[in-house]
Amino acid sequence: MxxxxxxxxxxxxxxxxxxxxxxxxxxxxxxxxxxxxxxxxxxxxxxxxxRLEPAPARPAAAEAPAPVVKTEVRTETVVVKEATPDAALQLLGLLQKEARFVDFIQENIGSYSDAEIGAAARVVHEGCSKVFKQHFELETVRSETEGNRITLPKGFDASAVRLSGNIVGEAPFTGTLVHRGWKVKNITLPKITEGHDVRIVAAAEVEL
Structure with missing residues (x-):
C-alpha cells in the first residue's frame, strides 16, 4: 500500500x-x-x-482468678461415754437400805393379796421417798399445768420433751401436756470409802 x-x-x-x-x-x-x-x-x-485478613493474635488477657469459696463442713462428733456403774450401784444400795427395794422387786407377789401388796408398797414408797429427798433435788421439765395446750417451737429439745400421738410434719407442734417431766437439779451421794465393794447392794445377814 x-x-x-x-x-x-x-x-x-x-x-x-x-x-x-x-x-x-x-x-x-x-x-x-x-x-x-x-x-x-x-x-x-x-x-x-x-475483613478477609485474619485479625492479629492478641495476647490472652490474664483472667481474674475465680473467687475461692470456702465451704466449712461441720461434722458433729458424737462422743459416747461409758457410764460407770458405781453411782448406780450406790443408789441401789441406798434404796435397798431404806425401802427394801431389791427385796420387793425380787419377790414373787403373785401369791399375795392386793391388800398385802398395797401394805408392802407403802413401806417401799416411804423408803424411796426418803432416799430421793435426801440425795436428789428434782424439778419439773415443763412449768405448765398438766392438761393445758402448749406449743413446741422449732428446734425444741427433743431429749427433754417426748412426742406421742399423730406426729405429722415439722415443728412448731401444738398439743396437750400429759406429763410435765422430771429432771435432777442437784445430786449428793455419800462418799465411798476406799476398798468398799459397791456391787454389794445388800449384805447378807447372819443372826447369832
Whole structure:
C-alpha cells in the first residue's frame, strides 16, 4: 500500500491546532477519569480485603482468678461415754437400805393379796421417798399445768420433751401436756470409802 504524502499538510492553521488541542484535552480527561475510577475502586475494595485478613493474635488477657469459696463442713462428733456403774450401784444400795427395794422387786407377789401388796408398797414408797429427798433435788421439765395446750417451737429439745400421738410434719407442734417431766437439779451421794465393794447392794445377814 502506498501513501500519498502530498495530502499531509505541511502547515497547521487554526482549525488544525484546535482539533489537536481538543483531542489532547479529551485524552487527558479520559486518563484523569480512569485514574479517579481506579483510585475509587481500590479505596472501595480495601475494607473487603481487610475483613478477609485474619485479625492479629492478641495476647490472652490474664483472667481474674475465680473467687475461692470456702465451704466449712461441720461434722458433729458424737462422743459416747461409758457410764460407770458405781453411782448406780450406790443408789441401789441406798434404796435397798431404806425401802427394801431389791427385796420387793425380787419377790414373787403373785401369791399375795392386793391388800398385802398395797401394805408392802407403802413401806417401799416411804423408803424411796426418803432416799430421793435426801440425795436428789428434782424439778419439773415443763412449768405448765398438766392438761393445758402448749406449743413446741422449732428446734425444741427433743431429749427433754417426748412426742406421742399423730406426729405429722415439722415443728412448731401444738398439743396437750400429759406429763410435765422430771429432771435432777442437784445430786449428793455419800462418799465411798476406799476398798468398799459397791456391787454389794445388800449384805447378807447372819443372826447369832
Amino acid at each position: 502506498k501513501f500519498d504524502l502530498s495530502i499531509i499538510p505541511t502547515t497547521y492553521d487554526t482549525v488544525h491546532a484546535a482539533l489537536i488541542a481538543t483531542v489532547a484535552g479529551l485524552f487527558f480527561l479520559q486518563f484523569l477519569f480512569l485514574l479517579v475510577a481506579w483510585l475509587a475502586l481500590r479505596k472501595k475494595c480495601k475494607p473487603a480485603e481487610a
